[in-house]
Amino acid sequence: MLSFKKGAEHEVHRQLNRHSDIPLYQQIEQIIKEKILQGEWPAGTKIPSQRKLASIFQVNRSTVTAALDELTAQGFLEGNRGGGTKVANQTWSQLTAGPPLDWTSYVRSGIHRPNSMTVQEINRQEFTEGIIRLGTGELAPELLPYQQMEEILRRAPSDRLMLGYEEAKGSRYTREVLAEHLGRKGVRVSADSILIVSGALQALQLISIGLLKRRAVVLAEKPSYLYSLHVFQSMDMRLCGLPMDGGGLDPSVIPAVKKRHGADLLYTIPSFHNPTGKLMSENRKRELIQMSKRLSLPVIEDDAYGDLRLDGPPSSPLKAMDREGSILYVSTLSKTVSPGLRIGWVAGPEPVIERLADIKMQTDYGSSSLSQWVAAKWLSSGLYDENLSWIKGELRRRRDEALRCLETYCRGIARWEKPSGGFYIWVTFLKPLSLSALFEQALQKNILINPGTLYDKEAKYSIRLSYSYASLPELRYGILTIAELAGKLM
Amino acid sequence: MLSFKKGAEHEVHRQLNRHSDIPLYQQIEQIIKEKILQGEWPAGTKIPSQRKLASIFQVNRSTVTAALDELTAQGFLEGNRGGGTKVANQTWSQLTAGPPLDWTSYVRSGIHRPNSMTVQEINRQEFTEGIIRLGTGELAPELLPYQQMEEILRRAPSDRLMLGYEEAKGSRYTREVLAEHLGRKGVRVSADSILIVSGALQALQLISIGLLKRRAVVLAEKPSYLYSLHVFQSMDMRLCGLPMDGGGLDPSVIPAVKKRHGADLLYTIPSFHNPTGKLMSENRKRELIQMSKRLSLPVIEDDAYGDLRLDGPPSSPLKAMDREGSILYVSTLSKTVSPGLRIGWVAGPEPVIERLADIKMQTDYGSSSLSQWVAAKWLSSGLYDENLSWIKGELRRRRDEALRCLETYCRGIARWEKPSGGFYIWVTFLKPLSLSALFEQALQKNILINPGTLYDKEAKYSIRLSYSYASLPELRYGILTIAELAGKLM
Ligand SMILES: Cc1ncc(COP(=O)(O)O)c(C=O)c1O
Ligand SMILES: Cc1ncc(COP(=O)(O)O)c(C=O)c1O
Numbered sequence: 001m002l003s004f005k006k007g008a009e010h011e012v013h014r015q016l017n018r019h020s021d022i023p024l025y026q027q028i029e030q031i032i033k034e035k036i037l038q039g040e041w042p043a044g045t046k047i048p049s050q051r052k053l054a055s056i057f058q059v060n061r062s063t064v065t066a067a068l069d070e071l072t073a074q075g076f077l078e079g080n081r082g083g084g085t086k087v088a089n090q091t092w093s094q095l096t097a098g099p100p101l102d103w104t105s106y107v108r109s110g111i112h113r114p115n116s117m118t119v120q121e122i123n124r125q126e127f128t129e130g131i132i133r134l135g136t137g138e139l140a141p142e143l144l145p146y147q148q149m150e151e152i153l154r155r156a157p158s159d160r161l162m163l164g165y166e167e168a169k170g171s172r173y174t175r176e177v178l179a180e181h182l183g184r185k186g187v188r189v190s191a192d193s194i195l196i197v198s199g200a201l202q203a204l205q206l207i208s209i210g211l212l213k214r215r216a217v218v219l220a221e222k223p224s225y226l227y228s229l230h231v232f233q234s235m236d237m238r239l240c241g242l243p244m245d246g247g248g249l250d251p252s253v254i255p256a257v258k259k260r261h262g263a264d265l266l267y268t269i270p271s272f273h274n275p276t277g278k279l280m281s282e283n284r285k286r287e288l289i290q291m292s293k294r295l296s297l298p299v300i301e302d303d304a305y306g307d308l309r310l311d312g313p314p315s316s317p318l319k320a321m322d323r324e325g326s327i328l329y330v331s332t333l334s335k336t337v338s339p340g341l342r343i344g345w346v347a348g349p350e351p352v353i354e355r356l357a358d359i360k361m362q363t364d365y366g367s368s369s370l371s372q373w374v375a376a377k378w379l380s381s382g383l384y385d386e387n388l389s390w391i392k393g394e395l396r397r398r399r400d401e402a403l404r405c406l407e408t409y410c411r412g413i414a415r416w417e418k419p420s421g422g423f424y425i426w427v428t429f430l431k432p433l434s435l436s437a438l439f440e441q442a443l444q445k446n447i448l449i450n451p452g453t454l455y456d457k458e459a460k461y462s463i464r465l466s467y468s469y470a471s472l473p474e475l476r477y478g479i480l481t482i483a484e485l486a487g488k489l490m
Numbered sequence: 491m492l493s494f495k496k497g498a499e500h501e502v503h504r505q506l507n508r509h510s511d512i513p514l515y516q517q518i519e520q521i522i523k524e525k526i527l528q529g530e531w532p533a534g535t536k537i538p539s540q541r542k543l544a545s546i547f548q549v550n551r552s553t554v555t556a557a558l559d560e561l562t563a564q565g566f567l568e569g570n571r572g573g574g575t576k577v578a579n580q581t582w583s584q585l586t587a588g589p590p591l592d593w594t595s596y597v598r599s600g601i602h603r604p605n606s607m608t609v610q611e612i613n614r615q616e617f618t619e620g621i622i623r624l625g626t627g628e629l630a631p632e633l634l635p636y637q638q639m640e641e642i643l644r645r646a647p648s649d650r651l652m653l654g655y656e657e658a659k660g661s662r663y664t665r666e667v668l669a670e671h672l673g674r675k676g677v678r679v680s681a682d683s684i685l686i687v688s689g690a691l692q693a694l695q696l697i698s699i700g701l702l703k704r705r706a707v708v709l710a711e712k713p714s715y716l717y718s719l720h721v722f723q724s725m726d727m728r729l730c731g732l733p734m735d736g737g738g739l740d741p742s743v744i745p746a747v748k749k750r751h752g753a754d755l756l757y758t759i760p761s762f763h764n765p766t767g768k769l770m771s772e773n774r775k776r777e778l779i780q781m782s783k784r785l786s787l788p789v790i791e792d793d794a795y796g797d798l799r800l801d802g803p804p805s806s807p808l809k810a811m812d813r814e815g816s817i818l819y820v821s822t823l824s825k826t827v828s829p830g831l832r833i834g835w836v837a838g839p840e841p842v843i844e845r846l847a848d849i850k851m852q853t854d855y856g857s858s859s860l861s862q863w864v865a866a867k868w869l870s871s872g873l874y875d876e877n878l879s880w881i882k883g884e885l886r887r888r889r890d891e892a893l894r895c896l897e898t899y900c901r902g903i904a905r906w907e908k909p910s911g912g913f914y915i916w917v918t919f920l921k922p923l924s925l926s927a928l929f930e931q932a933l934q935k936n937i938l939i940n941p942g943t944l945y946d947k948e949a950k951y952s953i954r955l956s957y958s959y960a961s962l963p964e965l966r967y968g969i970l971t972i973a974e975l976a977g978k979l980m
Binding site: 034035037038039040041042045101102103104106107109110111112114115120123127138139141144145146149150153154156161162163164165166167168188189190192193197198199201202205208209210211212213214229230231234235292293296297298322323324325326327334338339340341342343348349350351352355358359361362363364365366367368369370371374 | 524525527528529530531532535591592593594596597599600601602604605610613617628629631634635636639640643644646651652653654655656657658678679680682683687688689691692695698699700701702703704719720721724725782783786787788812813814815816817824828829830831832833838839840841842845848849851852853854855856857858859860861864
């Protein structure tokens, strides 16, 4: 996932022609000039560093320097105070009156917050060739069901596709399939009470603009995936963390928290929590439902990983215990089939679903009907279950290897718990160390980790280890290296 | 498009078993009881009217009455002051302490505005069997390329699908195809300056939360599609209308408008404007570009219909004249291929595209990769152009028939202009009449029209006629009937 780069440093993807008569520096000059003349790099845009350009174009730094000097002489570029180079204000296009259009101020003044610098850096690095991704919360490419998907698509003609705009809640056919799917987990809802969304993240986005006032207070586990996002914060809502223990979040603290900070909504990931991997105990689930009732506190249950129980019987969602409609249930195909499909769903009280559906219509007129159709095929054909049990087997092997490596390399310097499902192991170092140094040094060794601080500002000595993406050898090498680096830093 | 129904009246989709020993009224009782016990209809939910329930279940009203009486006696339902029936507060589930969770207040207090009642009514009626849709802005089902789509999917295996999360800006392959597609229209941008979105509407949504402050002022043609949405208004931005004439919007008024109301952004649909069908003249385009430069006013060009020129040579986008990057170009496959794909794009200055990409990632982690892949296939294979020329032929026939009918039935009572492309004819009645009466009376005759007031509060005597959806006989019958009704109402 590539992301917005603050300070607007940009990438150039263009091949040089090494067999051409035109010198390389002139080719580079030409490419950059085009970007400027076409308005892709407006006045004030900071261009990539010389080092970066040299690496992009695979040339010597002196070649880049020659190109930039030329462009500067022609008035296209100018040095800026920070020592970088930016697009000059006085290009030919600005000769006609008026100050240059200041896009930068637009980019800066938008309501929605940019991703944190760390998240941006991680998103960028994920696309680096050869990097070992120990933090990535997605299935490895080899766990994605390319073959089955091709099979489904190849059989397309036998069914009528859906190419028009869909109903607001999503294709009725897909919702009916989802209602059955949920029924098998004990979640009894009809198709009318289901909204199809473009992934679970969009559900959170819709909830933030659809159900809450500005300044509303959202409770969530601490740490939580929610802290790595800005969905609620961008709408001026406040997050408030709830402590967790072995059984997950402890509902008994909620009344005091509510009294002190207020509480308009509770967000929880009861099954295979992101980032701690914890599973909420059955007792705790019952207590949480009771508490939600007692305090009239609506709960969002994020069940993204719920189907990924690796040991023991499937875990049942909170929502299966909900008889009053106080739980809005959210889930997705991203962690079990394919994130690229962008299919998730929300189930809950019908008036709430209809409100969210109305906003969804106003936001993007519904999710891809192709994806909805494919999702229905997956869930109704038995393919989902078949694929799930295969994926679980693969995840189990990876988790066990990760645990073995932790045991071998990290005993005495960190603690962790064995997760019974999902993607994550939350590793906490036993002595203080600089996470940012660890992050940087690991990166130098081509290893990408997710610092705990993404999920809880105070988790300064923890990392989220993911076993869903890296291969077994990568897990071994990665964990060993992290252990060595951390040992030195502590 | 079905939408949220204010006052929370809900639909029930469930078949009764007419061969069962259980009387129909008891079956209905059971279905409603389940909805309540499962929390789908929480306390306070207004249930559908008896008339509506009778029609849904295809039974006599007395059968419905018997079911509701039974449920009321059991304490599940109670009458409300308005004469309707709602779910009672004291169902067994509420016996445990605490006031019932008041979802309604959540539904009401969200930041994003609900769709207008008229839009909601239209969205609902569009799914009525046998309705003639004279206002609908989408291609008729028979104009959607089902066969070609199946063909594309059937060949899926020959290419590698993309099932993982994509880069923030969208699949590079698809963006490269788009860059070429845009190049053929004279829009010169590289793949780096393109963001793939889930339809043009999402682009507007991202711009609203990504580039503008609260209270920002957005200029737009008056009337405009933009007024039928709440994208900007929900974020506390203000719309300000610009007058149009035969050549489209007149840029010379902008300085005065800016002085008076401010101006942070201009939104325009230069080609085959929604709802008026107008095409901006070449002179006006040049003037607008100049004005944008002079006032440092960024422009969003919505080119949803740009490829649908029905007479004369293709119209070229504003963006093709933009050398300073002051235009953000937005377009979509919805009006030329399939709205269900939910694929649109934004092209513009790279720092702006990256900002929007970052927010897109935070909103839904990118668009369906399946849809992106299919979009690339369409645009790169020649299929797009082939299909487009067929669709244009069909639209031309429909437009010409609509114009003939207007000429025959509406001469003397209304005026309109012949659109040279797109989907719409803007019909203005020559004497005052009640649009809401026209809407209602047309609906009684099974004809759905889009009142002008959706696009401009002051367009009280206009309607947006669409020739993209209705068949030729429907156009004839529909326009004749509207003419008769309007004649009586004027
Ligand atoms: C707990 C949780 N919820 C939601 C999501 C978002 O998933 P989706 O791809 O369905 O938007 C993630 C993905 O990381 C997640 O970990
Ligand atoms: C001018 C204009 N822009 C954007 C849209 C939204 O289209 P999409 O389906 O690409 O979101 C429409 C659809 O009616 C439209 O008329």
